[in-house]
Amino acid sequence: MTIDSQRVDGIDAGDGRTVVVGLSGGVDSSVAALLLKQRGWRVVGVFMKNWEDDDDEEYCSSRQDLIDVMSIADRIGIDVEVVNFAAEYKERVFAEFLREYAAGRTPNPDVLCNSEIKFRAFLEHALALGADKIATGHYAGVRPDPAGSGRVQLLKAEDGSKDQSYFLHRLNQAQLARTLFPLADLYKREVRRIAADAGLHVAVKKDSTGICFIGERPFKEFLMRYLPPQPGEIRALDDDRVVGQHDGLTYHTIGQRKGLHIGGRKDGKGAASGEHEAWFVAAKDIAKNILYVVQGHDHPALQKLAIEVEQLSWVAGEAPHPAWVYTAKTRYRQPDAPCSIERIDPADNARCTLAFAEAQWAVTPGQSAVLYESRVCLGGGVIV
Template sequence: MIGQSLIDGVRETVGLAGEPSAIRVVCAMSGGVDSTVTAALLKQAGFDVVGITLQLYDHGEAVRRKGACCAGQDIHDARRAAAAIGIPHYVLDFESRFREAVIDEFVDSYLAGETPVPCVTCNRTVKFADLLARSQELDAAVLATGHYVESRARGDGSGRRDMFTPADLSRDQSYFLFATTQPQLDYLRFPLGTLTKAETRAIAAELGLAVADKPDSQDICFVPDGDYAALIRKLRPEGVAPGDIVDLEGRVLGRHEGIIHYTIGQRRGLGIAGAEPLFVIKIDAPGRRVIVGPRDALRQEHIRVTSLNWLGEALLEEPRPVFAKIRSARPPVPADIRLEGLVPVVSIRGGEHGVSPGQACVLYEGEGPGQRVLGGGFIARG
């Protein structure tokens, strides 16, 4: 499995001239199989590898919940893996930064009637900003992670790099990395982009790494039991209040115990009955109302996006064809992006159902493996 072609591929991924032993690479190690194999492959390729794990939230919660990254058992697993690989390893306490940049923003977004994507925020701030800065302080030439995406040099001598979807689309993590800026992308490396998950686990087993069969992380890491509402009630009890469930005409159909229990497109758990299936169409946070209606009312064609991170060629008022992905579990669909003044608007050809404010709208050059990530933004309210 670990043949010369794989080692050569890792060196090509790093893409720096010189003797590998003279090139320092920081590897972000979460304690899972992906980041562990990334560190091991870099070491096998001869690089000067330093492993760093971020302590992001309270250990006490983590030890009671398997499959949550960057805490408790996972820090122990990362430390043990680094020792087995034979690289130095450091744990950095980023708890306060993570709370401020990720958890607080997650809670505020839910209370505003949105459905946030905290993994995007974590990558954008803590991992690819703060950790990247620490890597540069350690004189590392690049920062490597175990994400399943590809990064390739443009070949025009500019030193710029582009992001692409991976060989294993079932593990594609580009949706969560759309906010990676160009300078960050130029510094990052993703050695697993050409591998499948099965191949990654096989490499771990071949190297005798203890995490070879470790389950993948599940849910949002800082919500150990998956109960988002309980976390929000704990951190912002004053923000959770009951209100009305209404139809599209404003008629009251029932009551709810807080908008935090609802997301756009939700059908189950509404607690009301109708002549036809009802879905959450909109969340009116200021009015504390959950607006429901038939599935057809979920269809939306034009999407305004905020905080656009654009990695492609310059945008103009004329529509540019793209493929758009509005949920991490959905495939990208044909669309166009254009500027209305300074506001980016994505038009989905044929429309999409369940477009939810706070979620990401990520844009690609095509569909399938090896497609360039053009960027993306967050779906705006209203």
């Protein structure tokens, strides 16, 4: 990596400027704060409290996370403020999350959480504190456009196994221009080593998973608290015969195999006829409350060569050139798949068709389709 007087390891020199870092109590945000302080930034930490409905020890770790944040801040030598965004989270993220599930789709709350809370409510609060920049422990990168357009670009992280640009694709120019991603060029193992060398006890802390800010919990039981069961038939898509019963379309997603309770061998293998192959969710009829399933992982109903995408959001503020070839992900951790933008709605630029070179498996309405040009994240939208 080229090193000059203004940049070391991809992090701008702070020169006393103020950066407000979102601290979660994990190793990633802790190391982000540490690196920024080492580069001469005046670092202020903010711990966001965004979920209050059942903040208990069983599923929500916010109490322990706050203890970890305070310990880290003391070790690094920075101030920390606790901010409650629970009302904003419930209104901007969780309400939409429930609406999408109620409509039979499978939303990705992390995408909305980033655009509405971590890089909107948090950014606004940080600017009010006098911040020059904000920073998080996300694995992604941001840089000025090499073409000299004056814009900034969102990049994939160096550590492809941890890259989170998929979840950040709705960020706009104003948000990204104020953002630093100190972990852009680091691998997770390096982040843990830096934390250990600095004596940060979170160096070995387990990564958090589950719903953004809500935590790890039995997901179906959690949804049932807000969206009551609506039992209906499970039918085979190929011959329309009834093969089982479901508790509610809300609790199922395209490509789902487990939890259907309608047989099929666990290994997905069976007779040549396919009689004993595993069942997969292939479609939902919302009006009739029917869940349609097919047998076999490679069933044609689970393969899509073209998909419709709406609620488009482009990092550059405008759509990429429709005639060029890009890559896209239709779900997180999916390998990049070559595609082209077949059509963009000329009326409002809010809907497009993506055509893929190879069929995509179990494309799920409500999830995000995100476009890339090499390492540059261009943006994306919600799969119809």
